[in-house]
Amino acid sequence: MSSANAFTPRFLSAPEYVLALHEPQDHVAVLVRNRGREHTMQRILPAEAIASPPFQAWLKEQNVSGADIFIGMNPMKDGIPNRTKENVREIRHVYLDLDEDAGASLHALRTSGDAPSPGFVLDTSPGKHQVVWRVDGLDQEQAESLLRSLANQFGGDPAATDVSRVLRLPGFTNRKYNEAFVVRVHYETDHVYHLGDFRAQEDSPDAPRHPADAHEAVRRMPSGHRSQSEADWAYAKRALARGDDVEVIIRRIADYRADDKADPQYYARLTVIKAQLSQMQPAPGGSIPTATQGPSVGTERDRRTVHEHFALGEHRSRVNQEQKPCGHNNLSSGKKGRQPRTS
Numbered sequence: 113m114s115s116a117n118a119f120t121p122r123f124l125s126a127p128e129y130v131l132a133l134h135e136p137q138d139h140v141a142v143l144v145r146n147r148g149r150e151h152t153m154q155r156i157l158p159a160e161a162i163a164s165p166p167f168q169a170w171l172k173e174q175n176v177s178g179a180d181i182f183i184g185m186n187p188m189k190d191g192i193p194n195r196t197k198e199n200v201r202e203i204r205h206v207y208l209d210l211d212e213d214a215g216a217s218l219h220a221l222r223t224s225g226d227a228p229s230p231g232f233v234l235d236t237s238p239g240k241h242q243v244v245w246r247v248d249g250l251d252q253e254q255a256e257s258l259l260r261s262l263a264n265q266f267g268g269d270p271a272a273t274d275v276s277r278v279l280r281l282p283g284f285t286n287r288k289y290n291e292a293f294v295v296r297v298h299y300e301t302d303h304v305y306h307l308g309d310f311r312a313q314e315d316s317p318d319a320p321r322h323p324a325d326a327h328e329a330v331r332r333m334p335s336g337h338r339s340q341s342e343a344d345w346a347y348a349k350r351a352l353a354r355g356d357d358v359e360v361i362i363r364r365i366a367d368y369r370a371d372d373k374a375d376p377q378y379y380a381r382l383t384v385i386k387a388q389l390s391q392m393q394p395a396p397g398g399s400i401p402t403a404t405q406g407p408s409v410g411t412e413r414d415r416r417t418v419h420e421h422f423a424l425g426e427h428r429s430r431v432n433q434e435q436k437p438c439g440h441n442n443l444s445s446g447k448k449g450r451q452p453r454t455s
Contacts, residue, residue: 119302126171126283127163129232129297133205133244134187136160141184141195143278144171147287148178154195156188175284182278185244197276203250205231206310207279208243208262209272215239217267226265226311234279234297237286242279246304254307260350261312264343270350341383344369348387358384 124132134140137158144153153174161167162183171181184195185205192199210217218241221227232244250258252275259273272279280286282297344365351361365380366373373379 121298121300124282124297124299126168126281129282129299130159130163130183132232132299132302133183133185134159138187139190139192139201140187141276141278142171142281143182143184143195144174144179145182146174146177146179151179156192156195159187171281171284175287178287180287181281181284183281184276184278186275186277195276195278197252197274200252200275203247203252203255203275206245206247206250206255206258206262207272207277208266208268209279210241210243210266210268213267214241217241218243221266224265227262228303228305228309229301231301231303232297232299234282234295236280236295237289237293238291244279246302247306248304249306258307258310258312260347262310264347264350265312270346273350340369344380344383345387348384349390352384352387352391 130140137160139156140159140162142155142157142162144155146152155162157167175181185207186200187202187204188195188199189201208217208221218233221230221243228245230243231246234242234244236242247255255275256273259275260270262268263270263273280295282295284295286293286295348361348365351364352358362377362380362384365383366376369376369379
């Protein structure tokens, strides 16, 4: 992990990448997954052992046999048998796994000003990337909140937001797809960042706004990126999946969109209901869907709304609702909505 005074951006081999991420004595997880054989192996070893020629040769054999190779982003406690969040010793890195529209997301990340320059950018398959920042001073809760916010803002994989995550190891072929692709990594900066260097952590419903923030302009989604409504919906799905209270999720989204929605309470409740609908499957006979995971729709009013959406279609319901005068929404809390802004 040590670096020279004059840093030169460059591509790294697998051993170089391992020792750029970790100190030689750090205990690090390596995951070897052969999807064709439905077989997964994990080793937790010192970084210097992982970077050694004999272990690299063994990884190469596994890769040639059809296995994908992954490495842990954060060091584990010494002597532990498995890779869990509880066994993470220290937060060393935060990261993004960019699959859909990865090129646009990476461009947005580089130009938005809401995240610092990445330390490492991996090309994991044609048009797909993983991004890694070296950090210091974050605890697990802060790190995972930041991971969720980065994924929410830049379209990252929401599954890759835990501190025990493994990402691809460069120099090995990605075996997930029919077309062979050797993963590579570009080492862009050796800078170590702190929580305050990431503005994205202020832009998530996980971090409610403070009154002092009211004068600030509403954040716009970067050009070429998905809409904020889609990001809100994705956030609601993740929050439901991890068991957050429905009303708390609604309050976070409403608070976050307070400056750019005429009736943020209605918008937030509808967003959460749509997220709940996406987690449901049709019941026999065409009746109201049955939830497969996450909290159920909370109130009788919400259940009526679910029926209305299935009867009328969510787009028609949304249009009809937005045509009503502010303050007459069935889902509002009784407060009059503000008039929409004009530009």
